[in-house]
Amino acid sequence: MKERLDEQTMALRVARELQDGWYVNLGFGIPALCTNFIPENKTIFFFAENGLLGFGRNADYDEAGRLGWRYVDAAAHPVLPVPGMAVFDYAEAFDMIRGGHIDCTVLGGLQVSGKGDLANWRLPIYKGKGGTIGGAMDLAACCKRVFVVMTHTEKSGKPKIVRECTYPLTAKGCVDLIVTDIAVIRVTERGLTLEETAPGWIAAEVQELTEASLEVSPNLRVMEL
Amino acid sequence: MPVNKVVQSFDKAIADIGDGASIMVSGAQGPLGVPRNLLLALRRKGVHNLTLITATGYRSVSAARFYGFPHAEDWIDHGILIDNHQVSKVICAMAYVPGRDSILQKQYEAGEVELEHLGHGPFIIRMWAGAAGLGGVYQPVGIGTILEQDKEKRVIDGREYLLEMPLTADFALVGADKADSYGNLVYKGTGRQYGPIMAKAARVTIAEVDEVVEPGGLAPESIVTPGIYVQKVVRAPPEVCK
Numbered sequence: 056m057k058e059r060l061d062e063q064t065m066a067l068r069v070a071r072e073l074q075d076g077w078y079v080n081l082g083f084g085i086p087a088l089c090t091n092f093i094p095e096n097k098t099i100f101f102f103a104e105n106g107l108l109g110f111g112r113n114a115d116y117d118e119a120g121r122l123g124w125r126y127v128d129a130a131a132h133p134v135l136p137v138p139g140m141a142v143f144d145y146a147e148a149f150d151m152i153r154g155g156h157i158d159c160t161v162l163g164g165l166q167v168s169g170k171g172d173l174a175n176w177r178l179p180i181y182k183g184k185g186g187t188i189g190g191a192m193d194l195a196a197c198c199k200r201v202f203v204v205m206t207h208t209e210k211s212g213k214p215k216i217v218r219e220c221t222y223p224l225t226a227k228g229c230v231d232l233i234v235t236d237i238a239v240i241r242v243t244e245r246g247l248t249l250e251e252t253a254p255g256w257i258a259a260e261v262q263e264l265t266e267a268s269l270e271v272s273p274n275l276r277v278m279e280l
Numbered sequence: 281m282p283v284n285k286v287v288q289s290f291d292k293a294i295a296d297i298g299d300g301a302s303i304m305v306s307g308a309q310g311p312l313g314v315p316r317n318l319l320l321a322l323r324r325k326g327v328h329n330l331t332l333i334t335a336t337g338y339r340s341v342s343a344a345r346f347y348g349f350p351h352a353e354d355w356i357d358h359g360i361l362i363d364n365h366q367v368s369k370v371i372c373a374m375a376y377v378p379g380r381d382s383i384l385q386k387q388y389e390a391g392e393v394e395l396e397h398l399g400h401g402p403f404i405i406r407m408w409a410g411a412a413g414l415g416g417v418y419q420p421v422g423i424g425t426i427l428e429q430d431k432e433k434r435v436i437d438g439r440e441y442l443l444e445m446p447l448t449a450d451f452a453l454v455g456a457d458k459a460d461s462y463g464n465l466v467y468k469g470t471g472r473q474y475g476p477i478m479a480k481a482a483r484v485t486i487a488e489v490d491e492v493v494e495p496g497g498l499a500p501e502s503i504v505t506p507g508i509y510v511q512k513v514v515r516a517p518p519e520v521c522k
Contacts, residue, residue, distance in 0.1 A: 125469030146407075153405075192422055192425060226425070
């Protein structure tokens, strides 16, 4: 087995895409790890859909207790306030999302199609109306940029970058960039462009694990980590 | 007669809520903003056949346990009404994680509970339409997804939108930090949650607050939910988690 990037390294790579001054939403899981990789010379305002903008790092239990659990993020993790933070309600938060005010959302993914469709809210094995849509559809459909960070394949080896999503869709044609444990792929009007490979991987090997066809960028390079 | 919306007990505050009522309940993320004592009173009263309009279809016990809240097993939120079989319909943004021992899943699959699973933005925009007296709203979320089903679609300036119908309720139960006796509310931290929108969307709003002050005790500029939206106020006893 060739070596793939671990979760922290994937988060590091996608975090590098976040630009100074952006208002950014991070999904649960790998996306949330991006907070570990923002250099001090960059100001990123993190957005939580339960009504927080520009919050600090996660608080531990003692810190949270001292603050009376005053500030929590969308996963109910306690967070620390930082100067310049703003609080509001859910309705305001979803105006920010729906109105296209959020510069970027980094989301996890179950499948991304060759056209940039995203499926990430529900496995197809669920029956009936189960699952938790939450804010995923709003974020994917309305943020200015949608970055997906996920393993390149399922645990079984099945490709997650597919011709057509077979899992329930979150939003159509919404994804701009895919960062996986072996590649960085940009979604353009023409389809998927392979821009970077993880160290030790070549384009043909990435294509082999990708169901959708990849155009190889003339500037293809190895990820700098 | 001076107006005083303060009610002396939780049981009195919810006395008008009967079988078949529709109820919006705020709070889902963290301990702030959850109207715990109003929910406990509603469980005591044992009203049935409720339509519950709320963020999640579950009790956040696992989250409470994970974050180390004291008495996590006794965590109180809107989920206690589902657990106690008082609900016949749930309208929510997050239904349940299948297989994670969900009481709503069991009740839904047994046909005991009707479920409308909306996603967050549509859930909120429908309440907003109800609050603002609109006949419906075209919004862009859910195109190409299961949320499209049975909804009118319209293209406006080249972009597709779905028509969402207004959502109102007989009652809203909200948690806030302080109220004055006219029902003006201020919130603490991320405890606002759905309080402001639900208070507007429901016909009768009952607020559970940590502190009640006289009119004038809240700076006018600081008021988040004006008292016109709030019909009853009741003060919560001090709690471990707060």
